[in-house]
Amino acid sequence: MSITTLTFAGFVLLVLAVYYILPHRFQNAWLLTASYVFYLTFTWQFSAILVVMTLVNYWLARWLEQAERRKKALLWIGIGFNLAVLAFLKYAGYFVAQFTARLNSSGEPGALAILLPVGLSFTVVQAISYLVDVSRKQTQASTRPVDFALYFAYFPKLTSGPIERARTFLPLLAQPRRVDNRAIAENFTRIVVGLVRKMILANAFTALAPTSVLQDPSSSSPLALMAWLVAYAFAIYNDFAGYTSIARGVSGLIGIELSPNFEAPYFSRNFTEFWNRWHISLSNWLRDYIYLPISRALLRRNPSRGNIANLIVPPIVTMLVSALWHEAALHMLIWGLLHGIYQVVERIPSLRGPLIPVQKLPRWRQVAGALVVFVLAALAWLPFRASLPEAGRFLAALATNWPLLPSTSWMGLAGVTAMLVPALALDALQAHSGELVFLRWPRLVQAGLLAGVILAVFLVSQTYLNVPTFVYQGF
Amino acid sequence: MDEQRPTLQITWPFGLTPALALLLLATSLGLLEGLLRIPALQALLPPPSRGTGHAQFEVQYQNFIRYQRAHPELNCIIMGSSQTWAGIDPEKLRAAYLEAGGQPLDCFNFGVQVITSAEAATLAELAIRETSPRVVIYGLSVRDLAEYEGSLINRVSWVFQQNPWIRYRLGTFTLSGWLTEHSAAYGYYLTFRARLSEAEWRTRQDAAAATREDGFRVVPFGNNVGPILPDRAILPEFYDALGDYRPSPERLAGLDQILSLQNENLRVIVIEVPLPDATIAVFSGGKEAYPVLFSQPLRERVAASGALYLNGMDAGPFPDEEWADFDHLNTDGASHLSRWLGERLAEELTDAAP
Structure with missing residues (x-):
């Protein structure tokens, strides 16, 4: 179930309706049930794996906390277990598929290819940080199985984070939550901003960075290839930032605040700053x-x-x-x-x-730094997105396909330029005046903007027959 | 203490901004819809789209609606793929039909590129819902029935199965389809989206420039080279379709659906569109096998349904100068075939008095 669908909206409304009625002592159990229902919509095997990971990490942490000796060995067993799950389900799947491809005359990946559970990488790093924190006594091992299971399975963050630490997340589960007018306005705004990023900006940039360019970059001019890189950089950013914003908004309506994951990363003036603004919870x-x-x-x-x-x-x-x-x-x-x-x-x-x-630093050096960071980060997205031969062909075409000006791709260039205006404006606004700047605007302006967003999201949802899945759901 | 307090603690007023947003949206969309329904303004804009992404189909559909409004006497629809679009000229057909003693036969050529019999069946249903023809002429050849795949043919097949407007027109409610059909603003939005795709827009303009008001393709194909076979690497699906001919059950079902339109008020004529010798030689088993494996089973299937089968090869021979390429006639070839077809129809349909 993708979180940009009406089905998910209905699911959230149902979860909230019951959640708000329940007393606090039953709320976490309800959220856990809802989270597993959500996960079951992918496949039942994913839920089974999550149950096993939850039980093993729960008991390992308890032992780790109580152990007088061999604490380090227990910690490494725990880390090893989580990495083994990841290695088997994520990496072994890749190698087995490649191996069977060599065996098959067709060269296609074989039936032995292993299913990668959605969001597994996120769960594994949370599990490792939990065990390490327990061993360092930075947090206590959870004694509340439902809360601990919810820490792993909590549906707003299950598929693509943010990666939460147990020491900050578990206390949120232990205390009663409050959702008032202000919380609703703030989190509704997060959801709307997330929809704008994912449904409008990311989809448009994805359409402007078609895979066909990677397959045959030699038929594009350098300017068109540069535009492709810019479009891809903004597509992946808005895709992931959009997801996070929606996830944080949904969680906020539950009364649980999730960590921010992005803070206008393309305005970073050096790479240290970039990694403090990009996928912050992983960084x-x-x-x-x-x-x-x-x-x-x-x-x-x-x-x-x-x-x-x-x-x-x-x-x-x-x-x-x-x-x-x-x-x-x-x-x-x-x-x-x-x-x-x-x-x-x-x-x-x-x-x-x-x-x-x-x-x-002087202003001009900050601006120059931001430009250099963006160009280098955009170039690095190439091997992130493409295979090495594709990336090589792309760079060769970028260097040799002169003249710079395209003969036929003005529409693509104009499209990228046109989409950069709202994308940069949104980032600049949020970076300068805060994530929820819109709530300080006059009501009529807010309403006008919301009306525009409702219309745009509706049009996109009706006419993009296949809204791409979130890029980071693949990890 | 906190345990007793409800999680949701809202106070009134609440939700004013979303309510105001919905009010603004309804008002502005209402105004826009009214504005875009003004004929004077519509005349200045490109026609509203159906959101199919099939540029030439969109042009043909617009032509069809326009022609039908301008020619209430329209009583015949010609359907098929690009071979039919370029191969049957309604003007020549009408003249020959009249000359041979028939009554007026006013046809619109609804040929659509890259369709097989499966999509032609959908097209027929769409066309018949718009008008009430007395005659449907379906032009087809081996590629319309063969089992084969290709990226373009798969995409067009997907469009005809999944496009919300087509589904809506065929009786399945879709919100987008309903809006496409009933809202001018939504239709123009779809046009705007089509305009964003440079390739789609160029195809649309080329198709519009190449098509006469009665739907017939008048401009020669860009590769107007005569009956020269395409490179196997460039068009592998052509060789797949002919070289290893097997009828596709799905495409045969499409043909049957078209044949089932035949009733006392509607005559269905299936015409096998001619192919040059070089192309038929590619057919599995060669020129001798072609009539046995393709034409004869087709004739029998059509005859069994009560519809009329005509073989365009009988109009031949078609010299090299009448071929645009390996399976499309040029305008001269189309004249040749259409005159023959008009005469044959006059013989066959005299009693039916279309």
Whole structure:
């Protein structure tokens, strides 16, 4: 069940109607039931896997907390179990499919291909952070099985995050919730903004970045290929940011606030800032459980400012882990490596002295920084989206298909330019005046805007016969 | 204490902004709808779309509606794929029919590119709901019935099965279909969307420029080269359809659906559109097998339904100069076939007095 469908809207209304009536002690059980019903709409096997993961992690954390000895071994067993599930269901599926493809005369992936549960990668990182936090005594092992099961299965965040830490999420489940006029207005706004991002902006940018260009980039001019990259960059961003906004809005109507995941990432002035604004919950997870432990270990050996290993290893390893989390594929590793290199290069001056905070740089350097970050991030999206041969052909065409000006693709260029105006305006507004800036506008303006959004979303839903699924649902 | 308090704590006034938004939306859409129904304004705009994404079908449908309004005497619809669109000229057919002693036969050529008998059946149903013809002429050849696939043919097949307006017109309620049919604003919105696709818009303009008001394709094909076979790598589905001919059950069912339109008020004529020798040579078993495996079973099927079968090959021979390419006649070829067809219909339909 996609969260942009009327079916999902009906499902949420039903869940809320019952939820609001129930006393607090039954609400979590109701939300858990609803979450599993939601997950069952994908396939029943996904729910079975989630049950197993929930039970194993629940008991492992309890043992971990009570264990006097061999705590580390238990932690690694837990991490190993979660990674094994991920490796088997996500990566083994890929390798088995490739292997059977070689066996088949047709070259098609075989029937042994394993089903990847929707949102599994998100569940696994939540499970690992929970076990690590329990072992570090940063949180207590949950003694409330329903709450713990809901932490994994909570339907607004189940398929694509945000990745919540148990230490912040479980206390929210323990306390009674309140949904008042203000909460409804704020979360309704989040849902509307999410629909605008997903249904209007992401769909339009996706249409402007057709797969056919990847298959035959040589028939496009460099300008058209650049426009494709820009369109793809904004498509993936608005797709994921749209999902998060809808998920946060739905959860807010339940009275549970989920973490923000995006803060106008394409306005970032360097890559450190970019990763603090893009998929924030994953970036924070990677920072806390990959980057900082490696960096601390390296600094323990050599605490000097000129520690080159500390400059290179933590960002590269972190970004490679991020790439593997997305997909076990060479092109994805290239994407991770590129982002790792970007971060290493921009921190080279830190070997000589403290870096000047980006907000204290002259205005022109901030603007130039933002442009450079966008161009490099857009180029890195190429191996994220395309196979290596496709990316190679794309770059070759970008470098050689001169003249720059296209003969036939003005409509595509005009389309990308036209869609950039509302996309950038929305980001600029939210970055400058806050996510819920619209609520401070006069009621008539709000109503006019909402009317426009209702119309646009309706038209898109009626005429895009196949609204693409959320990109991050695939992870 | 908190446990006792309800989660939902709303106070009035509540929901004023969404209510105002709906009011604004209803008012502005009402005004826009009224504005776009003014004929003077409509004359300045391109016609409202049906949202099919099949540019040439959209043009043909507009032509059909316009022609039907301008020619209340319309009593015959010619249907088929691009072979029929370019192969049967209603003007020449009418003249030959009259000359041979028949009564006026006013046809509209509703040929649509890249359709098979399955889609032609849908097209026939759509056309018959719009008007009440006395004669339906269905032009087909081996590709209309063969089992084969291709990206274009699959896409068109999907459009004819899934397009909300087509489904609505055929009796299944869809909101988008209802709006397309009844709202001028929605129709113009679909046109605007079509305009956003450069390729679709160009195809639409080319199709409009190439089509006469009676639906016939008058402009020669761009590849007007005579009966030269296409490269197998460029058009593999052509070789799949002919080289390994097997009738498709779905497409045969489409043919049967068209044949079932035959009744005392409506004559169905199936004409096998001619093909050049080079193309027939590709047919599995070659030129000798073609009549046995294709023409004869088709003749029998049509005869069994009570409809009339005519073989366009009988109008032949069609010299090389009358072929646009490997399976389309050019305008000269179309004249040749249409005159013959008019004469044959005059013989066959004299008693029916269409």
